[in-house]
Amino acid sequence: MHMISRRLPKPGLRNIDGILLYLEHAGPYLSTLTPVDRVVSSELSEEGQLIEVLDFPFYGRALYIEHIAMLSLYDEFIYHETLVHPTLLTVERPERVLIIGGGDGGALREVLKHPVDSVTMVELDKSVIDLVRKHIPEVPSGAFEDERLNLVIGDGRAFVESTKEMYDAVILDLTDPYGQAARLYTKEFYEKVRGILRDGGLMVTHSTGLHINRHTFQRIYRTIRDVFQKHAVARAYIPSFTDEWTFTYASDYAVPTDVPRDILERRFEERRLAGRTKYYSPRVQYSLFQHPVFVEEIMKEEVRPSTDRDPATIGEE
Numbered sequence: 001m002h003m004i005s006r007r008l009p010k011p012g013l014r015n016i017d018g019i020l021l022y023l024e025h026a027g028p029y030l031s032t033l034t035p036v037d038r039v040v041s042s043e044l045s046e047e048g049q050l051i052e053v054l055d056f057p058f059y060g061r062a063l064y065i066e067h068i069a070m071l072s073l074y075d076e077f078i079y080h081e082t083l084v085h086p087t088l089l090t091v092e093r094p095e096r097v098l099i100i101g102g103g104d105g106g107a108l109r110e111v112l113k114h115p116v117d118s119v120t121m122v123e124l125d126k127s128v129i130d131l132v133r134k135h136i137p138e139v140p141s142g143a144f145e146d147e148r149l150n151l152v153i154g155d156g157r158a159f160v161e162s163t164k165e166m167y168d169a170v171i172l173d174l175t176d177p178y179g180q181a182a183r184l185y186t187k188e189f190y191e192k193v194r195g196i197l198r199d200g201g202l203m204v205t206h207s208t209g210l211h212i213n214r215h216t217f218q219r220i221y222r223t224i225r226d227v228f229q230k231h232a233v234a235r236a237y238i239p240s241f242t243d244e245w246t247f248t249y250a251s252d253y254a255v256p257t258d259v260p261r262d263i264l265e266r267r268f269e270e271r272r273l274a275g276r277t278k279y280y281s282p283r284v285q286y287s288l289f290q291h292p293v294f295v296e297e298i299m300k301e302e303v304r305p306s307t308d309r310d311p312a313t314i315g316e317e
Contacts, residue, residue, distance in 0.1 A: 008025050008028075009023060010023075011023050011067035013036065013039070016033075019035060021034060021035055022036050022054060022064075024067060024068065025067070025068075025315075026209075026241075026242045026243065027212030027314070027315065028315045028316075030212055030242070034056055034059070035057055036054055036055070037055040037056060037057055038054070038055040039053075039054055040055060040135050045127035046125070046126070047124060047125040047127070049065055049066055049125055049127070050064075050066055050067065051063070051064070051065055051127055051128060051131055052065075052067075053131060053135045053136065059239070059240050060073035061135070061136050063104060063128075063131075066175075068175065070175070071104055071106060071136075071139065072240040073136070073138060073139070074240060075238050075239050075240050076104075076106050076139060077278045077279050078237075079236070079238055079241075079245065080106035080109065080110050081278070081279045081280040082234055082236045082245075082279065083107055083171060083204060084107055084110035084111055084171065085273070085277065085280045086234060086247075086249065086280075087169050087171060088114045088116075088169055089256070089259065089264055089267050089268060089282075090202055090251075090254055090255060090256050090258070091168045091169055091200060091201065091202070092200065093168075094116050094168040094169055095116060095117040095118070095168055096119075096120075096166070096198075097111050097116050097118070097120070097167060097168060097169045098120050098122070098160075098196070099111065099119060099120070099122070099170075099171045099173055100159070100170070100171070100172050100173065101156060101173040101175065102171070103123040103125060103126075104139050105132055105133075105139050105141075105144055106140070106173075107171055108121055108143040108146075109140055109141050111171070112146050112148065112149075113271070113276055113277075114271055115271060119149050119150065120149075120150045120152060120165070121149060122152045122153075122154060122155075122156045123151070123152075123153060124153070124156065156172075157189055160189070160192045160193055165196065166196055166197065166198045167196055167197060167201060168197075168198050168201045169201055169204070170193050170197060170201070170202075170203045170204075171203075172184060172203065172204065172205035173206070174206065176213075176314045177208065177216060177306075177312050177313050177314055178313050178314050178315070182313050183311065185220050185223070185312050186223065186306045186311050186312075187223050187226060187227060187305050187306060187307050187308075188307065188308045190203070190224060190228070190250070191227055194227055194250075194252070199253065201251065201253070202249055202250060202253065202254065202255060203228075203251065204248070204249045204250075205224075205247070205248055206245060207221060207224075207233070207246040208220065208245075208246060208314060209241060209243030209244065209245055210235060210244040210246050210295065210298070211244060212242065213314050213315070214298065215303065216312050216313065216315075216316060218298060218301060219303050219304065219312035220312050221246075221248055221299060222303050222304075222305050222306075223305040223312070226305055227250070228250035228252060229251070230251050230253070230254065230255045231248060231250045232248070232255040232256055232257045232289055233246055233248050233289070234256070234288035235247075235288060235295070236288060256285060256289065257289050264285065265282045
C-alpha cells in the first residue's frame with residue numbers, strides 16, 4: 001500500500017466542483033472517482049479499520065474497508081456465487097464448510113443454499129457483521145440467523161493453525177492482500193489449510209484482479225501450485241472492482257474443472273439451486289475456466305512464491 005500512496009492521491013471522499021466523489025486506488029497506477037449520493041455510515045471499528053457504507057447512483061449501496069471496495073449491491077452476487085458454487089459442487093456431499101473472513105455474509109448466504117450440516121465462519125472484525133446487518137441486510141439475507149452457523153470472532157490464521165476439525169471445503173473470503181491480511185495468502189498458510197481438508201475436499205480463495213494487480217495474482221497462483229496437486233483459476237468481470245476478478249481453487253483430489261458436466265448438472269438440480277442464483281449455472285461454470293492465450297501465458301510465467309517472509313501484496317510490481 002505504501003507504493004500506491006506515493007504515486008496516487010490519498011483515497012476516500014472528495015468534493016470536486018461541488019460534487020461528492022469517492023477516490024479508490026484500484027492498483028499502483030490507476031484510481032477511480034465515483035459520484036456518491038450519500039454517506040450512510042463511516043466509523044472506525046474496534047479492530048482499527050475504517051468501515052464505510054456508501055450509496056452510489058450506479059452501484060447502489062456499497063461497503064468499503066480501509067478505502068477498498070468490498071461489495072456493492074449491483075454486482076456482489078457475481079463474486080459470491082463464483083466463489084462458492086464451483087467449490088461446493090465439486091464435493092459430492094459437502095457437510096462441513098469453513099469460511100475465513102466473509103463478514104458481509106454473502107459467501108455464507110450462498111453456502112447455506114447447499115445441504116451442508118454446519119458452517120464455521122471466522123471473522124476478525126465483528127463490526128463488519130454488525131454494520132452489514134444494519135445497513136445492507138440484503139447481502140446476508142438472514143444467513144447469520146441460520147442454526148447451521150458457528151460464528152467465531154477472531155484471527156482466521158490462528159483458527160486454521162489450531163483447529164482439530166476437518167472440512168470438506170475451506171472458503172477464503174478475504175480482504176485484499178495487504179497489512180495483516182497478507183498472512184492469509186502465503187505458502188505457510190496454504191499448507192495449514194491443506195492439512196484441515198478432508199479427503200475429497202478443496203480450498204478456494206479470491207486471488208485479486210487479473211490486470212491491475214497482475215503480479216500479485218501471479219504470485220498467489222504460483223504459491224497455490226506449489227502447495228496443492230490440483231489447481232484451477234476462474235475469471236469473472238466485476239464492475240465495482242474495475243477488473244476481471246480471479247478465483248483460485250486448489251485440492252489434492254479434484255477441482256471444478258475435473259467434474260464432468262452431467263455430474264455437475266445433476267448436483268445442481270439435486271441441491272435445488274435452479275432459480276436461486278443470479279449469475280452462476282453449470283453452463284456458466286465452463287466459461288469461467290476458459291482463458292484466452294495471453295492469460296494462459298500469464299499463468300505460466302515464473303514468479304517468486306508468496307511466503308511469510310515475502311508475502312504477495314496489492315500494489316507491488
